[in-house]
Amino acid sequence: MLTRRNLIAAGLAGTSLGAFAQFRVEISGVGATQVPIAIPRFRDEDKAAQQISAIVRADLERSGFFRPVEVNGAALDETARPAMSEWRARSVDALAAGSVQRLADGRVDVRFKLWDVVKGSELGGQASAVDPADLRLAAHRIADYIYEKLTGDKGVFSTRIAYVTRGGGRYTLRVADSDGEGGQVALNSPEPIISPAWSPDGRELAYVSFESQKAVIYAQDVMSGKRRPIANFRGSNSAPAWSPDGGTIAATLSREGGSQLFLMDRNGGNVRRLTSSSAIDTEPCFSADGRTIYFVSDRGGGPQVYRVATGGGGVERVTFAGSYNISPAISADGRTLAYVTRQGNSFKLQTLDLSTPGSQPASLTDTSDDESPSFAPNGKLIIYATRAGGRDVLMTTTLDGRIKARLVSTTADVREPTWGPYGR
Known part of the structure; x- marks a missing residue:
């Protein structure tokens, strides 16, 4: 299945809603308190x-x-x-x-x-x-x-998730309750759909579709199914991310040669370049205050997580442990970075405490094909995709990795999860 990680690895190496089958939640682990x-x-x-x-x-x-x-x-x-x-x-x-x-x-x-x-x-x-x-x-x-x-913390059980399934030669973008139940179809396509991202108000999903035989970014109204192209420039258009106020979208574009980060208005206008390097810069995500963008770049020789101010300026490296770190996600309080690291032939979900200088990464899983971490809006859970029992599945985990819930699909392989905002 074509996923963001496949595209990153390749690059660094050279409508209305309808019903869907439910998940079955399997919970394992014991919490400390x-x-x-x-x-x-x-x-x-x-x-x-x-x-x-x-x-x-x-x-x-x-x-x-x-x-x-x-x-x-x-x-x-x-x-x-x-x-x-x-x-x-x-x-x-x-x-x-x-x-x-x-x-x-x-x-x-x-x-x-x-x-x-x-x-x-x-x-x-x-x-x-x-x-x-x-x-x-x-x-x-x-x-x-x-x-x-x-x-004392706000619950997230009434929020929604979005994810992509593949089955029968088709790709489907779906929206479901936070436990994976009540899934509904947002988009069906014979071509890959990747990188779904919720708007901050929960009304739209941005995503990348290959239906025109190239990567194009769309934004789609979740309720009506109406959609609009956001980025269909020359070359590749990928990895959309919304700013916290919903007015700006960050994306990776190759319209000027190479893959670099660009900012644009939510309708695709006023495009301005954010990074300028000979490297591949991709997978942007905004901090909760909108002042910083975390992203992946191979400017140091291998993919690592970096950050840059949304207004531009110097780029700062964030991850140092390991030679291959991708797919950053930031908790709402800005304290925790979740990302995927490669260890040998395995891809593992890790977190890094950004509030403590010199802190070391913490590994959360015992699976070996993790990808696409996304925080719940209260920052207490992470949803991610992985492979278990020979199938692609979704999992949630607490930040200490003690409690995991496997959202088991019985009809299709499931990838590319993203956790929606409050406000449903």
């Missing part, structure tokens, strides 16, 4: 199209901060007055319970309440009436509420 939480089945959820409690439990477990506790058929909802001493005896620190009820207008009323078992106090709850098609989203929002109440 986890909150034991009990989430019994919501009252009457068996009458709904989605098992709300199961979705919430899986979300929280995947985060690495929670350990779901077996409830052994306990029955209670948001109106209950739990016997806290009994739950403490089960070594439960937090408890969430709720109900699902179909309304006369066809919508579904979803309610829940959260309790701090240790303190014996209520932590609030929510009630919402949703279309049956939005029950998964309602469950993800419950998980977000619980996550934020108990960790």
Whole structure:
């Protein structure tokens, strides 16, 4: 399958939405500190199209901060007055319970309440009436509420991911929930699609398509499917990245000879060159404040991660360990760089603490074909592509590598993941 890493290696060496099959989430690993939480089945959820409690439990477990506790058929909802001493005896620190009820207008009323078992106090709850098609989203929002109440950080379970699949001789750009479920088709093509990138408002996806037998950058409205060309210049147009304000796109263009970084307005106008070297400069990504661009260059002899101010100027090398480092991604707080390093014949996901001078890379995986890391918007999880069991799959990992969730596709090879922003 043609991927960004294939293109980098080669270079350095010389519509509307429709339904898609679901993933199956497999979670492994043990976190260092986890909150034991009990989430019994919501009252009457068996009458709904989605098992709300199961979705919430899986979300929280995947985060690495929670350990779901077996409830052994306990029955209670948001109106209950739990016997806290009994739950403490089960070594439960937090408890969430709720109900699902179909309304006369066809919508579904979803309610829940959260309790701090240790303190014996209520932590609030929510009630919402949703279309049956939005029950998964309602469950993800419950998980977000619980996550934020108990960790102080914003949850990301109601956000979306985008990725590319290959099967039957076709390439498909898809959009799904953050757990890989509810996938929908954004674009089908007989030619490769690579490098999807979310706009900061979550309304558009930029990507590279080869349907015209060359690399062209498009931006596509996620809801309507309407798209527009962003960069179709002479030569190759690749690796789009949005600025945090959504007004600028960085990309790698070869329109002036060689592959260099350029900036342009979101509609493709006002093109200006950012880097000027005899090397290949590619895979740009913006820092959260928009002042810095991280990118990959072989200007030092082999591919490494560098950075440069968006206004131009001197280029600074960031990675030094290893001779082949590509695919940079930056956490929202700017403290952590994720990237892929080559170790022998293996490609491994690593992180580097940018806030501590002289820090050494940390390896997060035991797989050998990792690529395309992308941070969740809260910076607590990374999604990436890899190969496991003879198939291309997506994985999420906590930043310490202790908790991994394998999003297993049952119908196609899956690559090129990118995590969408808040705001859905």
